[in-house]
Amino acid sequence: MLHRRTFLTGGASAVALSSVLRHTASAAPGDAAYVMGYFTESPNRVADRYALHLAVSLDGLTWTPLNQGNPVATPTAGTGGLRDPHIIRKQSGGFAVLATDLTGTDFTRQNQYIHAWDSADLRSFTGYRRLRMHSMPTHTWAPEAFWDPARGQYGILYSANSGGRDAFHVNYTTDFVTVGSPQLFFDPGFNVLDGTVHTHNGVNYLYYKSFVDGRLYGARSSTLNPRSFTTYTAGVVTGGIEAPIVVKANDRNEWFLWGDSFSPVNGELYAWRSGNIATDSWTPLTKDRYTQPLNAKHPTICPITRAEHDNLLSHWGAPTWNRLKSYNYPDHLIRHQDNAARIDPYPFDPYQDSQWRLVPGLASSSGVSFRSVNYPDRYLRHSGYAITLAAPDGSATFNADATFTRVAGLADGSWSSFRSHNFPDRHLRHAGYVLRIDPISTASDRADATFQVGY
Template sequence: MRRRTFLALPALGAAASLMDGSTALASPAVTYTNPLIAQRADPHIVRHTDGYYYLTATVPEYDRIILRRATTLQGLAGASESVIWRKHASGDMGAHIWAPEIHFINGKWYIYFAAGRSNDVWRIRMWVLENSSADPFTGTWLEKGRIVTHLDTFSLDATTFTHNGTRYLSWAQQDPAIGGNTNLYLAPMSNPWTISGTPARLSVPTLSWETVGYKVNEGPSVLIRNGKVFMTYSASATDSNYCMGMLTASASSNLMNPASWSKKQQPVFRSNAATSQYGPGHNSFTVSEDGQSDILVYHDRNYRDISGDPLNDPNRRTRIQKLYWNADGTPNFGIPVPDGATPYRFRSYNFPDRFIRQVSFRGRIDADMTNLAESQFRIVTGLAGSGTVSLESTSNPGYYLRNRNYEIWLDRNDGTTGFGNSASFTRRAGQSDSAAVSFESVSAPGRYLRHYDYVLYVQQLSTATDRADATFSLE
């Protein structure tokens, strides 16, 4: 029997109370266009208190450190780029300038990066630059020296974060006693370029997806939310096998105890042939312009096959997309979305635990959407033409929600006028909430996309419940 009462969605950005008593984090929609920047790998973006986003990344020549800034994330695409440091002509820091990160610590700017020697390019170690100017594009970048760890071995990808009053450094390093390439380590810091105490080894690449081509755990990045500390990392060779894993610890635990951390047994983010995105990884996190959405920053390529050493292929691109959250407070990365405009999710107005999705190509609303991509759609220019919109599937690009005998199905565009009309809608203000959206069918004017018994139709609306059924919030 259909439930006729409905729950209005709380204010955007709040936690929506779900019918099973759990919560899901609601936040306003954001949209960006990918790729953000061509030929920029290992991207690191921070939002500073001056209102700017700052970006640094690896350049394909591996010879310099660059910096961009803009007041919006999309603005970084066209922002002017400054070279703030170049490799040494000889000796240390003379080759393989990799994976810079920029951080503002105690009133100064710091850049962490990896570099080899001019005469031994694979003698990779971690180094730090400091700038005391309020504006990192001015002032002088001083070389503070090498980060000394417990081993004088191949080491890279330093990142820093604070938790419960302690600043930590996490990085990747080779341990000759283990025989792999790199493991993940953590240590407290006595200052921004010095670790203290004995480092903790948090992860060793042992799983099948961590050991393709090379045994690699690298590129750690930390996000602290919902009483937990999440550490993402990248694994395997830097081709299409490159992917992201995740460690999790309780925010109240001793982070220096490896037993506090658990490893996901499957990747959280990996190549996707349907969306033509390959080798996603070396991520960082930032926040949306309104501060209400977490944003995943990463690089990938839009082709699978690489000729020669992947490190010599210059076409890793910086990309961004919204990071979603499961009802249990864990992050849901979904899949690397197609190039172009990023997608949305459509949360039901009167059943806020449920989202539009497709099951066996039938449109419906469902809860517990751990398969995130099935509930993501791009709002694109309507196949029926200007003034209309179409809803394109993220997990099945080229497939659209369409009216088929007043039922909503996900079908592949066949290029006909009839399909274009049936897969097009007029976007309206939400029938129950003007801040939300409703979609009027082009092929059946006067009928709106709505759910009934959790299944999607296009129907006429006559009651308050009908109008609520036809109202969705974009996330």
């Protein structure tokens, strides 16, 4: 959940990974890819879509949004919107999808229900329903499910305010249709939010956001019984982060902790790495290591097989646009603003300013030209060595100015650089955050001229 500081502190107030998991069951043999579910927001509310979006990844770092970044499922009852989706693979096969029943940012709203769907393959969603979790005069936020083998049931974990503060409650179910009565699951004596459960080697881990100091914390227990967890970490990060996700590599003992910023104004996902979840040792990942799906908020991540990954990509399709990340400023993207080209820190609005279609070069089909998504009649071209966004005038000069040869990244061969078609001794680079073409000679120049083409 986001933007709850004022409401909760009256009683109270991170993307990366090599491989992933958001529920307690371990990745199944054969899982070799990942699916992310999320809703979207952006600083000026341009991207606000309170519905289920999906993205896929083979490495858990590089995400491909599906369905052109549009929703794949939207609630039809309750508030008509969702936040904080969760995807869990069911023991019997297929998936269940849960979500907070809330659209927008009215966090004072009481709601005892959550959204639920079934899905055989995440290509279609059936059996839409709302589940009533309790009768308390409060909210039901950030539902997550985990399998409890000792009970032979799933636990649905969520945040609700009882006893004057937010704590985690749980309802048990075998089918995500009929749920048992709520039980208090975790209450450390202060407001907590966004619980996520992960099990490894017989130990159960519960990560959560504390409103005492704004940090993400981890607790653990030898059982999944309610009120059995004891905090074992000193707090991973200070203030402004929530929605933890604990994820484990499918093929090795490496973990990642994701966190989400409170506000769409700073709407970013962050990530930390650990080589041993049993110890309190998390190291932040830099943003050259991962790229979040565009405008993604409070995500869920579930391991899937390579076949499921390929089927999702085939069914929903990859975007027809790209975003380009700066090598030496990896939190910055190439964008246009007032017809000038520059790099700016993500996120920003209009977010479409950073979306490009890399089309065959206007002067040579062996090159590429950058066509704007939100101004499709305009292309990036150089003029006086500065890069601008302009509409073609039909001249050979414009076509040449707007054409670049894509080559291996000058600072990192796994990234990309772009050489000017008609000034082949010059490459596209940023200088003072503004794009231009220049001769490249120093290591700093090479870093300025290297970009990652992604989504």
